[in-house]
Amino acid sequence: MxxxxxxxxxxxxxxxxxxxAFRTVLTSSRFLSRSGYADSQGASALRAALAEEFLNARGLSISADNVLITxxxxxGLFLAASANLSPGDGVAVEDPGYPFAWSSFRAGGARVIGVPVDHEGLDVDCLAQMLRHDPGIRAVYVTPHHQYPTTVTLGAGRRLKLLELARQHDxxxxxxxYDHDYRFDSAPVLPLAARVGADQxxxxxxxxxxLTIPSLRLGYVIAPPDILRRMTDLREAIDRQGDVPLEEAMALMIRNGVLGRHARKAKRVYAQRRDFLLKEVREKLSNAVTFSVPAGGLAVWMKIDARIDGDAWTVSAKKAGLHIERGKRFFIGSQNDINYFRFGYAHLNTDEIAKAVDVLAQHKTVFC
Ligand SMILES: Cc1ncc(COP(=O)(O)O)c(C=O)c1O
Structure with a gap:
């Protein structure tokens, strides 16, 4: 497991x-009449369905023209960096944060600069200080809804400060x-994109x-027209177009309400699994880890007690058939005192969660 x-x-x-939905798309006369390539911005059916049915509910008043499918x-992360940054430009990122984003930024030659994160998300005051010392910082990458990996939500005051800071420093x-739909204890928080002016x-x-599964490769980007154009041109250069049948099938799933129904059901199930996991951990691992209850998302960020050797714990659990990775890789530095793991629970049912926690409880005896 x-x-x-x-x-x-x-x-x-x-x-x-x-x-x-695939069958409907593949047997349609439209499919048979199309022998050439399609729009590199993505299937218009999916862009329109996302814009109208999905993203408007997030306070984003956009049309199909404002969306690029990836x-x-x-x-999207790779295109954002490559189409907008020059080699040597700095990108401020959350630390701890999402290493796959750092890889995309570094691939374009950008410098990745860590900004600390606390219980309210990115430390915007610290970012302000860094900007004073390093005018080469040209971009900031954030996961405001559920910070990756800590799951905290960027506070309202910090959101406003961040937007203002970005305006001042261009x-x-x-x-x-990345996981907007899974907010369990309140309505989802509107994205920063819903708060920016046309000048930003x-x-x-x-x-x-x-919402589906990672092996169905579908993402989207919304950006001002000049940026979206550059990103679309770059996408065309590396990957002429997306997977049209998949994009059109997903458009159908949005239009006929299947994806919306699935989102509501998945949210209910994952909220129950989160609560079950937290109950199990409180009962069986209370002397080994501490955590804050995440308001949403598919994982819990757990701090391992300082007396426990986290590396030995994960090695021992692995021998018992449970793979769990230490949280070190989410930090930019390689300090040894980083003692966390991110417990992704959503793919496990309650029996599996109970088994996983049992294995961890049985193998946590390795005190330094
Ligand atoms: C922070 C973050 N961003 C984005 C993604 C989604 O990546 P993709 O759409 O490329 O599957 C993930 C998935 O784990 C993630 O954790």
């Missing part, structure tokens, strides 16, 4: 409905809203990986 960093449960996916948000904001440079990146 594997504890991931927070992935959905494929068993919940509406697979039969997706297969049906192969997952990873491609910083490009790259907002990664913000790239909003989203993913369908958490």
């Amino acid at each position: 594997t504890i991931t960093d927070g992935t959905p449960d494929p068993r919940l996916m509406p697979r039969v409905e997706l297969a049906r 192969h997952g948000s990873q491609m 910083l490009l904001i790259i907002e990664d809203d 440079r913000l790239i909003h990146i989203g993913s369908l990986s958490k």
